[in-house]
Amino acid sequence: MAIRVALVDDQALVRSGFAMVLSVEEDVEVIGQAADGAAAVDLVRSVPTDVVLMDVQMPGTDGIEATRQIVAEDLARVIILTTFDREDYLFAALEAGASGFLLKNADPDELVAAIRAVSGGHALLAPEMTVKVISRLVSGSAARIESTPAPGMDRTTRTVNEPFEPLTPRELDVLVLVAEGMSNAEIAGELFVGESTVKTHVSHVLAKIGARDRVQAVVYAHRAGLVARPTA
Incomplete structure (x- = not known):
């Protein structure tokens, strides 16, 4: 079965870019997109999802609160998308239950590898960012x-x-x-x-x-x- 992925970001261009990258992968399926945290929670409640690529800073319900709800209900695993401009958000996201982090400028291969790793129960622990x-x-x-x-x-x-x-x-x-x-x-x-x-x-x-x-x-x-x- 393909890994079911939800894309959550308030910028449509970012979501489209990730969707385009993932569309060529046979073992990955984008099941939906959301522009804020509340819509993301509704999406994964209604559609079976394995991994959520979650932005942090969004209007309304942010990525931290959405991650907390998704993890608490065991709906999916969450990868935080970040530019590292607000580290305090990242710390809170970890406490909310995120399974790891991915830089928004990551290479396509890194994106796919991250999704596969988290879907398999592992985590993104790149020494250069996550341990710190x-x-x-x-x-x-x-x-x-x-x-x-x-x-x-x-x-x-x-x-x-x-x-x-x-x-x-x-x-x-x-x-x-x-x-x-x-x-x-x-x-x-x-x-x-x-x-x-x-x-x-x-x-x-x-x-x-x-x-x-x-x-x-x-x-x-x-x-x-x-x-x-x-x-x-």
Whole structure:
């Protein structure tokens, strides 16, 4: 089955451009377009959707609130479209449940790869943008999280809930490397194991910490203090 994609942006030209790029992909189908967040929520409620490409700044209901509603109702996964001119919007979108970010000037191949990755339950964790964003997100939001022990850590800092099951030392290693923005292939090389083994570890980690995808795992790891936050 084709990946069903909804395009949400207040600029018709942007939506048309993305639709044109996706129209040549056999495994991607644009099921509809919306010019604001409220229309986007209505669209994915009425038409089965796998992935939403969501702008942030729109009149009326913005992309953050639309993302929150879509994720809360488990209607689709959301990729935030951004120019990074308002990072505070991006942080809020992550907390709302977005599965990742894509620059509006991304190459067509990047757009398609992002849609396929998110549809498959993965996330957009490009080290050059997402890790920095998430680090700043959790730095500002940690104080709002209930203080409980971090998983597998002998530390006095308590910022996140314990996992449903204890993480093994290897799973903890994998979580840290995921939080540093590494792909499965890169983690396999770092730990000298097969990529299929890494996939298994990642799946176990997500299940144990109750994360929907790698984005949530990265947020969890940063909140737990497992990864040093950048100073810049």
